[in-house]
Amino acid sequence: FESHLDALISYCDTRKFLDPLDAFKEENSQPFVSWDLEGEKEHPLAFMVIFIAYQALLETLLQDFATARDMDSKELYFQCRDALDGQFTALFEEHRHKWFVDLLFEWQEYEVFVESMLVVARKKSNRTTRK
Numbered sequence: 001f002e003s004h005l006d007a008l009i010s011y012c013d014t015r016k017f018l019d020p021l022d023a024f025k026e027e028n029s030q031p032f033v034s035w036d037l038e039g040e041k042e043h044p045l046a047f048m049v050i051f052i053a054y055q056a057l058l059e060t061l062l063q064d065f066a067t068a069r070d071m072d073s074k075e076l077y078f079q080c081r082d083a084l085d086g087q088f089t090a091l092f093e094e095h096r097h098k099w100f101v102d103l104l105f106e107w108q109e110y111e112v113f114v115e116s117m118l119v120v121a122r123k124k125s126n127r128t129t130r131k
Contacts, residue, residue: 004069004076005083005097011065012100024057025120032114032121043114051113058107080104 011017031046066073081087083097106112 003079003097004071005079005100007069008062008065008076009097009100017061017065020057020061021054024054025117026124028053029117029121029124032117033125035118035121047114047117048110050117051110054113055108 028050031044031050035044035047062076063073066076079097080101083095083101086093086095086098
């Protein structure tokens with residue numbers, strides 16, 4: 001028996017999942033190129049607009065996974081909740097999928113998103129500087 005989380009972990013490591021996210025970041029990195037992480041305190045509104053679009057893309061990709069497996073997204077939610085709560089594990093042990101559910105939540109965090117966009121922007125800036 002393969003849980004939905006096992007399948008989702010595999011799916012999230014495929015080009016079908018990663019390529020659209022990578023392309024999105026590459027296409028939307030320009031506003032992050034000139035932003036000074038240390039000097040500026042407030043993020044431009046454009047960052048939040050891009051983050052909301054990123055969340056929508058991530059949600060679409062996860063929904064595509066659920067649809068392909070002919071599953072209700074509530075089933076996946078309950079498996080994620082069980083992993084976080086340590087359901088079906090021995091006392092004082094961590095659920096084997098908790099790390100992944102934590103990662104799923106991390107992908108939804110604005111600060112983590114901005115950090116990843118800054119990395120993409122710096123790489124893009126370095127590529128154009130060398131040309």
